[in-house]
Amino acid sequence: MSSFQMQFMLLFSRQGKLRLQKWYVPLSDKEKKKITRELVQTVLARKPKMCSFLEWRDLKVVYKRYASLYFCCAVENQDNELITLEIIHRYVELLDKYFGSVCELDIIFNFEKAYFILDEFLLGGEAQETSKKNVLKAIEQADLLQENVDFQTRLFAGVMVPGLASESSGLFQN
């Protein structure tokens, strides 16, 4: 019996593009790629009203789609599926609050921020801080520490290529 240790978390788009990967167990790059490929295929093949849990290898995969993005976590078989589902939701809330109505493009262009927020929320696959305020406070403090260079406007309007409509739709739209 383990506590809720997550094995990994993957974010990928409806087109199967990987947007974020976080591994909490040591695996070789080759294994990671294989797992990603298999799992993305499996999850994308599922129909909308199906249940959010599936047994996969000897793990349990918990996933949920937000607009164009799939959030997908692998936990151990005896782990609590519902609380994992809410881990995903809380992470989406954190991203949404930080970016202000987050969309897939935010995560593409600010991938490093997505990782930083995740590290404040989950560490080593376990919930470190579940209060939304406290996580965002930590991130904002860090932002305040930054040097005064290179102010950019969000989403870099000047250099942006028009993204797919789905990529710029808010994750919370549905």
Add this chain to the structure above:
Amino acid sequence: MPAVSKGDGMRGLAVFISDIRNCKSKEAEIKRINKELANIRSKFKGDKALDGYSKKKYVCKLLFIFLLGHDIDFGHMEAVNLLSSNKYTEKQIGYLFISVLVNSNSELIRLINNAIKNDLSSRNPTFMCLALHCIANVGSREMAEAFASEIPRILVAGDTMDSVKQSAALCLLRLYKTSPDLVLMGEWTSRVVHLLNDQHMGVVTAAISLITCLSQKNPDEFKTCVSLAVSRLSRIVSSASTDLQDYTYYFVPAPWLSCKLLRLLQCYPPPEDGAVKGRLVECLETILNKAQEPPKSKKVQHSNAKNAILFEAISLIIHYDSEPNLLVRACNQLGQFLQHRETNLRYLALESMCTLASSEFSHEAVKTHIETVINALKTERDVSVRQRAADLLYAMCDRSNAKQIVAEMLSYLETADYSIREEMVLKVAILAEKYAVDYSWYVDTILNLIRIAGDYVSEEVWYRVIQIVINRDDVQGYAAKTVFEALQAPACHENMVKVGGYILGEFGNLIAGDPRSSPLVQFNLLHSKFHLCSVPTRALLLSAYIKFINLFPETKATIQEVLRCDSQIRNSDVELQQRAVEYLKLSSIASTDVLATVLEEMPPFPERESSILAKLKKKKGPGAISVTELEDSKREGGELNGGSDRGPDTAAMSASNASTPSPSADLLGIRSAAPINAAPAGAGSLLVDVFSEAGPAAPSTAVNDDGFLRFVCKNNGVLFENQLLQIGIKSEYRQNLGRMYLFYGNKTSVQFASFTTNVSCPGELQLNLNVQTKQVEPLVEGGAQIQQVLNIECLTDFSDAPLLNIKFRYGGALQNLTLKLPVTINKFFQPTEMASHDFFQRWKQLSQPQQEAQKIFKANHSMDTEVLKAKLLGLGTALLDNVDPNPENFVCAGVIQTKSQQVGCLLRLEPNAQAQMYRLTLRCSKDSVSQRLCELLAQQF
């Protein structure tokens, strides 16, 4: 709203990402990436020192390229440089790069560890957290070596900031998981437990994961956490939904912490302290009550969080398995979920009920939902939910509902997803065997399995049905009839042909009386499938044919014709060719007696663990849980059986060696190319040859059932003889001890080489009987005789016989022979003299139905009084005169001496000379002894 203008945008990075997204093809993308890599490389190598911002930007680009799936082989040094920057964002990118692209380059690890060490001692909480995150993300052994002693100190130090404590706790957890040997328990451990009382909910949330993991490994050291966890849980559960402020999630107070607390408690048995236990039960009841309250929000997050706690509480209730009231309430709650409109809840309810089914308190409550579960199996649209329903049906199956459940699973199989068919087949096969009351139902079920899902019926399943049919003579005729009918289908699965070939080869005679299934009709039916089958099946069919020749001499000519045709006797497959040649020869030169001996019906298989169960155990996942549960419920199955007959279902459960007792695809046990070398085929040598080369996997089947029975009432004589070897036996018994002399005589003029013997007590017998012997000399010269002494000790009463396996080389050919040693329970009799009055008084005392065993049987030998007397004396009991009022009857008394107990036995044999029948009655103080003696003796008269 914190816009990202606060962030540290890197324009160059954004441009690069846009460019990549603009690429129309994979080639274009690779080209753009290579250009960028060249650019970054030249910047890093350039003379001009890069400023921190540029370094950060390039390192970040490399990271992006890596995350796209490309290899990165440089830039690590620059990333390490960033670690020592005092600008937070530079440091942060450096750490991110290191976390994602760990490299075991020892030089770098040293530098990285140095930077981490600096940050940990910086007393700047944000820097400390970054360093701790990095250790937790990498979690390598090198890092554990460097920091495993430092982090506990940070964790429990009084002046550590809360956020640092949280990171330190989870960082330590990661190190403990990768290198438990490096994290030493110490004074800090007790202080960690008290973090459960911390004011800061975030600290408790992080610390509890660490405590749970440590408790699993060192339960005693951490057991104080139980009462702390209960009081924390109690405070959360009873708090109003707003008390916990930001730790309330959609009106549910601290769901993550609650789940973790309940999970921690699952590392321990129920609290011993009554007050603590009372408080905990109260919490669990409150959680169950809350499930019935109307929701405080319509959002799915509210119900998910609430139900996450509920399911965790139910897990704890199942873990304790001691509160019938809570178990039944849990079951009722799950029952409601079974019909919930949320697929997720239906899935989880099915899953959770599966474990409830194994608790004796809730098994019956789970069973009441059978109709709902069957409905789920039929109507759920999601295969993973249907799979859960199938698992639950398997778990809730018992004698009362087995027929219904097996029928439903069979009909589900017709449409089941391919991925789960094999497991379903195994489960159906196990349930059918475990709960078979009449074995014709079992045979029907397995044949249906083959018909519906033949491709998924593994060898284990069809081996098992054959084993059971062979071991149970009440079902053999039915099996022959059913399989004969099944084979008449125009297209039938090859597995059906295998089972059909085997069963008709053994028991075709039982249905041969009906002209519709006359021997020739049976043969033609089997042979019509022959050409469509694979080589192993054809080999099996050839063996069935030779068995037909023995069973039905009238088929001999037809079958010999088949064997003789070129496609058999010149078959390119060596196994088929050899069988055709050997069987043809055997059928033409051997006398009917020899044929009858060689092709005798298969003896019963030794009962071992069901090979199917062993296979299911090998399959991981949900099946595994259900199997253990299935084994647990064996006791229940036994009770329902009334302990009457040890059907293969209970015997199959007795865990012993998991080796597959396969009847192999071979009726005779010929494993490989074993040429029958004795040209003038006398009866004896054939017998040896046929059983030679059987290999260790072949069932160790004794060949001397008759010889064995001859020794029940005598101690000396010839146990076995063939053309090569004679085995004589002399034995003596006193109390519970015996000594047996075995004499091996070489009847040939040629030396036997590598002569070895091995005495084994199969299965349970090794607990009942202790047999000791010394190894014999490996050479037996022509005409010589060697002797072996066995010392035997009877520990408790027993039914099986020890096996003697003999192996030797004769003229290069390996001979292998297994015999039953005539060590029977009656050998340990002490005769007891008693008067008529005493006898009948004791007879009445042994009046419980199980204590008596009775058989009425036809006389096989002379009914001469003196012969009978001699036999009864040989049995070891005292023959009592003037006891039975009818002088024709015989009564005997004796005590069986075993090491653990003495078993008194009384016997009465009533001959009826007119009818040539006997009635034999035994009454013993132990049921199993009555049974066994009755079996042994019924074949003696």
